Amino acid sequence: MKTISVVIPNYNGIDLLEKNIPPLIEALVFAKTRWEIIVVDDASTDLSVSFVKTKYSDIIVLSNEKNMGFAETINRGIFLAQNDIVMALNTDVTVDKNVFEKILPRFNDFDVFAVTPNIIDPRNGYNQAIYRLKPGFCWFTDRCVQLAKIDSRQEVPLFFSSGGSSCYDRQKLLQLGGFDPIYKPFYVEDVDLSYRAWKAGWRCVLEPGCSVLHEANTTISKYNKRRKIKFIAAKNKIIFLWLNISDVKLVFLYILFFLPSLVWDIVSFRKYKLIGTFMAFCHLPEVVRARRKRKALFLVKDFEIIKRVSL
Template sequence: MPDAILPAVSLVIPNFNGARLLGANLPAVLAAAAHYPGDCEIIVVDDGSTDDSVARLTREFPSVRLVQHAVNRGFAEAVHSGVEAAANECLVLLNSDVRPDADFIAPLIRHLQVPDVFAVAPLIVDGQGRPTDESWRGYEIRRRRLRPLKLGGRLPDRAVPTLFASGGSMAVRKSRFQALGGFHPIYQPFYWEDIDLGLRAWRRGWRSLFEPGCRIVHDHSDSSIKRHVRAARIQRIGRRNKFLFEWIHLSPEALQQVIPGYAVQALTRLLRLDFVYLGGLYAALRRLPEVRALRRELAATSCLDYQAIVDTVREGLARAWTESQPAATPAGPLRETPDRRVSGEYPAGAGDRNPGS
């Protein structure tokens, strides 16, 4: 699509006590909006901040639309309020701790014009410009556990399928985000909601893509959740939500592989008196009736199963690697890595270690 006819875009930024981050990063967002050849609006949803976020936005960034929550309602609800307020079908969701390059919007929005594309993720780099494992997402079952994969320092030379786009840096269609109900409340208050959203979209036949041709910087120097929530609770919620995600989405065959691993790990953690892990498992088990209902609902509306999706994601990246190098040089394998992500955290932390791993 020629840049002259790119559609209007709404950029949605949830914020909680992030006045400093807004001051540091909003100028780059404004520059990106000005660089985009179509119309852009920027919406900041203040989620009940007690710092001077609202005053700073009003004083320093008068062109930004402000949506306010009287009390803190959490990341997902802040995003939902911003999506509801957005005037445009094409959305870009950003955490307040990310700093985009000036030209990052157009490559994402071009992909959204393809009918079966649900969401697009940019290249995410750290403060030193190094690509992070947040950019592309893939998983596999190894040693009876669901384990994330990483790029191993290699980037494809074109857009490739990804399992999901991070809730802190993604372009998405408003109508499809709302058709899926947005981030599912079973994952409240945080973690794993964006992975689940990506899987639910894939199961409808709507792809997510990773576009390495546009870039944002994600600085992990601060974390709203870590500043406001006890570490043990963070870990327990992360573990609970990983269990919920697996039980909702894994195929019966995949569950048969991981369930024995649960038993071994639970026994090990019991011997170590790891009550955080056991508390997460117990909390997930209490949600089993909801999990069963969600599995039935997804089965009734899905056109792809979990294994077909993860195979598509892996094969898409492997094909891009193979086609971008001399035939005599085989593409290297994807490598397993500890899962170093926190889904949906704001204003910072989408690349922190996921306590559910």
């Protein structure tokens, strides 16, 4: 059985840690393998750190001196982790008892990079795990598919594995450098990581035999205004395309539809993409440097990946 390290990024999540650490430990013990839990605190102002240190002496706790955002925070735990598999787990996720028993054997397949359980919103039963691509007006859009709509007897490929409740092959994760901090403070980091894995020839898949519970869009919304979240998401989606798309035809299509999509954004009174574009341009030198570093692992063509993960 593979061994497992669980890395939990935390910001003012003492109530969530108190709720979700006990079922996590139960699931780890049930898996009958070596395990560790690493909590990385992102400069919380509550009593999260003292709570974990006092109640769970076996849990490793790292503390940021200042707020660093998701990627840099979770990467500290990833780089410290010692076991075969790393689970990135948000504080607001409750794991089922069998989650590791089901997921860990999937990594016996060498080409598997990430495995994601069903991610169920307990308020409505909605499954947040299965994202696929669909052609849009100017580009592709992603759509969340429900498990009942697909044949789960076959392997279920995912456009991306959620960075809040997925397990990753640690060696491959380190080879990719973890989550990219260019997306600071949040959003699209997990999409980027998964897509880089696909381009390197690895797979992101669903494990339909187990689940975690997660109330969607609660934690980030608690600390950020909705409009700000939309601007950041738009900016990061643009950076994702600049960093990763390399097929000539797709690059041409992106350039062709770039201005029309901005015009549509303006006339529809949204302006999220317009402002997100200006925000993205501030990172252009950083994007250029990062893209050069990534090119060595651009082994699979974009169209091949899109074919695998499209509706």
